[in-house]
Amino acid sequence: MLVNSNELFNAALKGGYAIPAYNVNNLEWIKFVLEACQEDNSPVILAVTPKSIQYFGGYKVVYNVVNSLISELNINIPVVLHLDHAKDFDSCKKAIDAGFTSVMIDASLKTFEQNVDITNKVMDYAKKRGVNVEAELGVIKTDGYGINDRAYYSDLEDSKNFVIQTGIDSFAPSIGNVHGFYKENDNLDFDLLGAICKEVKIPLVLHGGSNLDENKLKAAVFCGVVKVNFNTDLMHAWSLAVREYLKKNVDVYDPRKIILSGEDALKEVIHKKNCMIGSKNRK
Numbered sequence: 406m407l408v409n410s411n412e413l414f415n416a417a418l419k420g421g422y423a424i425p426a427y428n429v430n431n432l433e434w435i436k437f438v439l440e441a442c443q444e445d446n447s448p449v450i451l452a453v454t455p456k457s458i459q460y461f462g463g464y465k466v467v468y469n470v471v472n473s474l475i476s477e478l479n480i481n482i483p484v485v486l487h488l489d490h491a492k493d494f495d496s497c498k499k500a501i502d503a504g505f506t507s508v509m510i511d512a513s514l515k516t517f518e519q520n521v522d523i524t525n526k527v528m529d530y531a532k533k534r535g536v537n538v539e540a541e542l543g544v545i546k547t548d549g550y551g552i553n554d555r556a557y558y559s560d561l562e563d564s565k566n567f568v569i570q571t572g573i574d575s576f577a578p579s580i581g582n583v584h585g586f587y588k589e590n591d592n593l594d595f596d597l598l599g600a601i602c603k604e605v606k607i608p609l610v611l612h613g614g615s616n617l618d619e620n621k622l623k624a625a626v627f628c629g630v631v632k633v634n635f636n637t638d639l640m641h642a643w644s645l646a647v648r649e650y651l652k653k654n655v656d657v658y659d660p661r662k663i664i665l666s667g668e669d670a671l672k673e674v675i676h677k678k679n680c681m682i683g684s685k686n687r688k
């Protein structure tokens with residue numbers, strides 16, 4: 406069933422684990438993620454970016470597909486439908502109106518004051534409708550580089566003020582984490598993460614969870630992270646399997662067979678991540 410993430414985050418904080426957020430790109434991925442997490446008895450957050458929503462054909466399409474699959478597949482784990490990295494109020498409004506249960510407003514590239522203003526506008530709309538809001542401060546880069554540059558890290562004092570001035574439900578700090586694969590040694594600052602956790606006193610979100618080893622993920626959870634985002638690892642595993650399948654089966658042209666050839670590889674990654682962050686059997 407579709408739920409708000411507050412209860413999941415509270416349980417995760419108490420239990421010392423995190424909820425996985427998997428980015429989904431099409432109907433099949435939603436199905437694979439739901440089935441794998443159901444098998445693990447793991448709560449799950451289905452994350453959809455505005456670009457993916459455009460690919461699907463709209464907010465309502467995503468909501469209807471997710472809702473229908475939950476019902477048709479008899480999924481009984483808690484599922485959060487989350488808008489990932491929305492850059493403006495309108496995208497958040499559309500997601501909330503369509504039935505999403507959580508949104509992330511990412512105005513991290515704007516000034517601190519603008520970030521606070523736009524986040525407050527989203528909060529105002531979301532809270533009246535029982536929807537959770539996540540926001541970001543500092544810059545989580547997308548190219549796998551730049552992680553040694555302290556200018557991208559969240560500032561401790563700013564983080565505290567940002568959370569006080571917005572009242573957001575969860576906070577995504579930049580602590581050296583990046584989207585995509587880490588192309589240099591990652592330089593995650595767990596001291597900063599722990600200090601932010603102590604100051605902001607709300608659930609923390611770690612973006613860029615792909616190819617971080619179990620120790621790092623566990624350290625992040627120990628420092629107050631209750632949601633870890635995974636995207637690149639899933640896409641990578643799926644595409645490798647499909648490429649291999651097509652190489653071996655040059656005569657296949659049925660798209661169902663092609664898309665399904667990546668299913669096992671994708672699910673294997675999900676099972677691993679659920680174990681690494683401890684969400685397995687936490688339904």
Ligand SMILES: [Zn+2]
Pocket residue numbers: 490545584612613634
């Ligand atoms: Zn992200």
